[in-house]
């Protein structure tokens with residue numbers, strides 16, 4: 163039996179119904195996938211879906227991959243059964259098709275999250291990665307309006323998963339990346355803020371609306387020059403002036419899609435307001451700041467402190483909470499701050 167690894171008939175090329183090859187097996191050890199492919203668990207593929215990426219299997223004893231199914235062909239129950247019967251639990255995808263894979267995961271998250279055969283942490287990681295991937299597209303500011311329904315769907319998954327139980331919430335905290343990227347920060351703030359909202363008794367619809375505001379809260383940074391966002395050391399006055407525009411820019415961009423509710427826009431617009439009146443852009447005081455925006459402000463600062471930044475290293479949860487308590491107590495709602503402490507003390511270090 164021979165496989166032509168270069169043959170890939172493409173979307174219209176139909177299915178390569180390769181008979182189950184004897185020469186294929188699981189890779190022996192993890193982490194030995196050569197550049198150009200990445201592995202995923204077979205269980206990720208949902209029956210009766212059409213993956214828009216090609217599926218490869220590893221050739222036994224070789225660092226080579228055989229095309230098993232070309233992209234655009236339906237993955238059926240019989241395929242899954244055959245692979246499982248041959249003890250093939252992992253499949254391989256070309257790195258060049260990673261974006262198609264991410265979209266596939268995003269489209270099938272509901273089924274993946276409902277599947278009890280996946281560990282909670284795996285579900286959280288897939289959810290987290292799908293969210294950061296989508297935000298990367300949003301921050302490129304191309305056809306944002308088309309992507310808002312996808313954002314809304316992802317936020318619903320985040321809310322439903324993070325509020326499912328303490329184990330799910332903790333696993334979401336665990337998979338958070340604390341590298342300094344706006345997309346990571348946006349998802350982190352969404353997870354933390356939604357958990358805070360859940361903790362104070364907001365209902366699901368309120369959490370969805372809050373979540374959309376949270377995940378898009380820094381959208382306005384897409385209009386600000388990278389050299390200012392990534393600057394090492396303190397910003398000068400003119401750079402600060404530019405940075406302070408990002409809540410307004412973000413709300414304007416989101417509003418232009420005509421798909422973001424006024425309440426979610428308020429979260430974006432007010433996420434840097436402080437209860438002490440020392441925030442921006444308007445310097446509002448606590449009673450003037452919407453509850454959802456106060457949640458955003460708290461989650462935003464906590465995540466910033468626990469993230470590695472160009473000008474300061476990441477603090478652990480305890481140190482961040484201590485700093486917020488000592489130096490920023492008047493900036494946050496007392497009750498919300500208590501709720502944050504309560505949430506984080508449920509998480510083992």
Ligand SMILES: [Fe+2]
Nearest residue numbers: 379380433434
């Ligand atoms: Fe911000």
